[in-house]
Amino acid sequence: MTSGGIPMPGRVARPAEHRVESTNLADILERVLDKGIVIAGDIRVNLLDIELLTIKIRLLVASVDKAREMGIDWWEHDPSLSSGERDVHEENRRLRQRIGELEADRTAQLDEPPPRKRAAAKRRAQPESDE
């Protein structure tokens, strides 16, 4: 008897491999994160418990919310930055510093801006996406 054909409430029966993807993360985490036979392997690692993970998620969401309040949300449009943990405060500080530098540049060049330098400043104004 296989399990793939058992229909679930509100859920379409699928092959086992895909059924995993359709299951909510909380259900998987509470079983897989800290359950199963405990064997002392050669590599030691401290696993998080689900409570700790929830706290981390809260912190992550809180810091993202705070950054968004400040109008900094460009990473949300960049898939390479949208997952994982990021230090938004550091990012914030770095961006402010860069804006300050760009403004200082522009002020210095306001009288007679050489076209080449202006183009360079424009290029630098694009946020980097590969960090």
Add this chain to the structure above:
Amino acid sequence: MSLVWVYAVQESGAGDAPQVSGVDGERPRIVGTERLGAVVGTVADDGFDEAGLAAAMEDLARIEMLVRAHHGVVAATAEDRTVAPVRLATVFRDDDAVVHMLRERGDAFCDVLDRIRERREWGVKVYVDGAAAGREPASEPGPAAAADRPGTSYLLRRRADRDRSAAVRASARAVADRVAGVAREHAVDVRRFAPQDARLSGRDQEIVLNATFLVDRAREQEFRDAVSAAGAGAVVEMTGPWPPFSFADEGQS
């Protein structure tokens, strides 16, 4: 250099490794003794050594990937045989170390396999029906709520809403107790989990039961029918079948 990630333990000769990708994208294989086999995967040492795994635990996206892949291999293996799931992030230097571990812990693994043989895990959750608790229209104003006393009318309405929420919640708890009791009668064992955080589950309804049951395969239909019947009128969610992750720890009766 590479390391060996252990997914699950099965009896020798129970079958080949499943045709799915593991935690490092690798194809799982079996390492065995005469008595037992471990479903393992060869993983890179830079991502799966102590430093690599410690870093992974700081990265939610990576935790999710590891958890889903680990579960995927165990679930695929459990499709056609009894396997004892091994805890996430159990990593050995090489196959010899795995074989040594299988020999050393052989009796304990056999006990676990005996306990979960032909049994699978089913999750049962009961939620407070948010629509009934909060969004029903307010009750009809009583006689004291005359038009010339709008303040009193408002307070009475607020109290009625609050009383109704409390009643809905109390009735959901009663359903939760009934469901848990009935489910237990049709199961071999039970574990209760903490309520799920809405950020993880994506559901905003209040959860009043979050438990998981070890059920004989032969009694699964009976179990599911009984839970559905006991949960009539409430929001009941069943998940499964799961490999018996929650019942694979040793030292249980």
